[in-house]
Structure formats: structure tokens, C-alpha cells
Amino acid sequence: MSLSQTQLADxxxxxxxxxxxxxxxxxxxxxxxxxxxxxxxxxxxxADVGDESVADALADLNLAIVDRxxxxxRDIEAARARVxxxxxxxxxxxxxxxxxxxxxxxxxxxRCHACQQQRERTFSHEGTPRL
Ligand SMILES: [Zn+2]
Numbered sequence: 001m002s003l004s005q006t007q008l009a010d011x012x013x014x015x016x017x018x019x020x021x022x023x024x025x026x027x028x029x030x031x032x033x034x035x036x037x038x039x040x041x042x043x044x045x046x047a048d049v050g051d052e053s054v055a056d057a058l059a060d061l062n063l064a065i066v067d068r069x070x071x072x073x074r075d076i077e078a079a080r081a082r083v084x085x086x087x088x089x090x091x092x093x094x095x096x097x098x099x100x101x102x103x104x105x106x107x108x109x110x111r112c113h114a115c116q117q118q119r120e121r122t123f124s125h126e127g128t129p130r131l
Contacts (some may be wrong), residue, residue, distance in 0.1 A: 002097040003089045007104075012083055014107045015078075019076045022069050026058065029065045057079050075108040082110070 031037050041057055058066050066112040076085055082088035089098050093115040
């Protein structure tokens, strides 16, 4: 892996901050909707080990208002899992190191730039909707 310990720690911090911010957005979305009972689910979730199940539990609710958040939470949780098993920063397709600049811009990236472009050409319907 081409990342230094400092870079990795910085990226992990970015992931944690985004995760926390997302959960706050989910909470706000639930509070402003008819789904107050689900806020309890967020309060019950343990801060460290149980995070994995937060996205799953939210996904089970199948609420359109938190759908986008759930997808991003899953991306972050997947990135944290890669940090834990030391595959973070390594492209899942070709096994090359992902450029640190790319990870800083997009901490949940799991592919190098070349593989991502290849994938977008192959699955052009995926990714951001084109209006
Ligand atoms: Zn690659």
C-alpha cells in the first residue's frame, strides 16, 4: 500500500466524520417525517462495533427518505472493513494501489482511476443519474 500511516489515519478520520454526519442527516430526515419511532434505532446503536448493523437496519426499513444515506453508509462501512483487513487503498479490480489524491477526494473509492473509468464505460447506467 502506498499510503503512509498519517495519510491512512487522516482518511479514516474523514470516513468517521462522514459516517457521523450521515447518521445526523438520517436522524433529521426521520424527525421531519412520520417515522419518529425509528430514531430509537439510532440511539440504540452502539457507537463502535454496532455500526455495521445501522445501515442494515435502516435498509430494512426501506424508507425512501433515507435510501441515499443508507447507500453512502454502506460505502463507508465497506471502506472501514477494508481498513481493518488492510486492503484499503488497493484497487479491488486490478490490485494496484489507488492514488492517495484520489482517496482524499473520495475516501470510499475501491477502484483505481483506470478501473473506475473502465467500469463506467461498461456499466454506463450506474453512478450519478444523467439529467
Ligand atoms: Zn484498478
